[in-house]
Amino acid sequence: MRDDYDFIIIGAGVTGLSAAMYAARLGLKTLCLGATSSSELPVGGVITTTNIVENYPGFIRLTGTELAEAIEKHARSYDLVTIIKDKVQAIMRKGMHFTVQGKKETYFCKTVLFATGTKWKQLEIPGSKEFENRGVVYCALCDAPLFKNKVVCVVGGSDSAAKDALVVAEHASKVYLIYRGKEIRSEPINTARVKAHPRIEIITETNLTAINGEKSVSNVFLDKPYQGSKTLALQGVFVAIGHVALSDLAVPLGVALNAKKEIIINHKTSETNVQGVYAAGDVGDKPFKQAITGVSEGCTAAWSAYEYISKQR
């Protein structure tokens, strides 16, 4: 059986890159595969869409891209690490070995780590698909500058939604943060920033019911009147209603998922229920998901893969 690699990591975000660094230190020949299709994120993963990271211990304040670059550089400093931009189509088990089929090439290995992360949950109301990229956008950091001096809304109430509102307010003249719940659920420090911001207005207990326009968005309908009207004139809708775990490739391997489609892992070891298969970061079932926790889980997975491979030698 051909084993080109000891350890293949699906996903080249901070979690996957940290796992690669750690695996190389443990002597594992490691491949880290990042997606390339234009609709997906490059090496560095979802953190590159975050403007300011202040909660990765050791760095008081840096951009998501800067953090990803530091960790990518760290991984690349080991000769045993190869990073290839290829999108994985399928993973097959053959005995104790795995075949990882990419778009460009097929790879072989002894162990696999899912560090595939999540994708944005789509807003599903009339107009949301029609106006996608014509006013309806998902990446605040990528697209905020397109809305300079415009009126926009951010849909959602999470910490990500609050941070998106802050980023968008750097450019837009007015930002409505529209949330279905009673109180936004962001980190207290970000809630305070949003509430104090002169250009952000929070509208709670309200849902968008439709997005309207001609060539691009010109207004949205609400399910509850705001200042006497159920129509809100605006040019942009930033959607931040959560994420969906990218775990589809794990299903044919028999990997167990929870109801949210997250991969269930042993949080001591990052092992899944399938021998030789690990998961770490946002695709896993840890309720508290941060760069620092994903990175730690990735390093733990590398150690578990090393222990597993050592026992077979």
Add this chain to the structure above:
Amino acid sequence: MRDDYDFIIIGAGVTGLSAAMYAARLGLKTLCLGATSSSELPVGGVITTTNIVENYPGFIRLTGTELAEAIEKHARSYDLVTIIKDKVQAIMRKGMHFTVQGKKETYFCKTVLFATGTKWKQLEIPGSKEFENRGVVYCALCDAPLFKNKVVCVVGGSDSAAKDALVVAEHASKVYLIYRGKEIRSEPINTARVKAHPRIEIITETNLTAINGEKSVSNVFLDKPYQGSKTLALQGVFVAIGHVALSDLAVPLGVALNAKKEIIINHKTSETNVQGVYAAGDVGDKPFKQAITGVSEGCTAAWSAYEYISKQR
């Protein structure tokens, strides 16, 4: 009931300091208590005794002290964080609140995090106590320069032992790495470094049985002849035979420990079996203990404490 703090962290190593930073971001009034007695480590914890850290993702290579300082600075950048050098004597629960009795002062809080780490396991053979600090030492980084051009041994076979041997070999003329097992268990990258080092010699399947000398160490007895003799002439013994979890203060609170005296935690949340009590880092029961995993567990504990306190408001 007096609640001066939301969250008190026992221990000011990288785990405790990261937890402090994270707790402050979550709006918790946080106190981090570090030990002061001269025989114990200052703020920064045990990592400050590590010469080179290459496996904390984001920093390719820095000293343990540099990493600790970066994280301490990060914690201190939040007004809600107070760091006090005080040695905790006892912790008492009163209803939903805790009293933390230090040597200097008594503190009050809603939640407690054990980030107390470990202490070095003592070598218990004839002469080991007698010659402590007269040839027998535990901190390679602290004491290696004292053995310039001397012959020494490092006792142990872990990754720490291997790294200690490398540090000591910077100064000593000869370093015997003496291990009871068949093969040292260090990270492969460090095993390779030790084996390639011209001044380090590995002696396996051998134990020290006594340490001898007059004013200071002059030789050790072995349980197996080495090059024809059971006596090895040397001037220094660096002990690196492992650690003991510093969990004694948790016992009166009813916190569950495992057989190794490590605090058993839920690795998703860093919760112990006692409400409002958390543990993170080396004192916990994760088999794979690294700076990065302790830091992640500390941040997770801060989040769990925040969730717990929020529900009571």
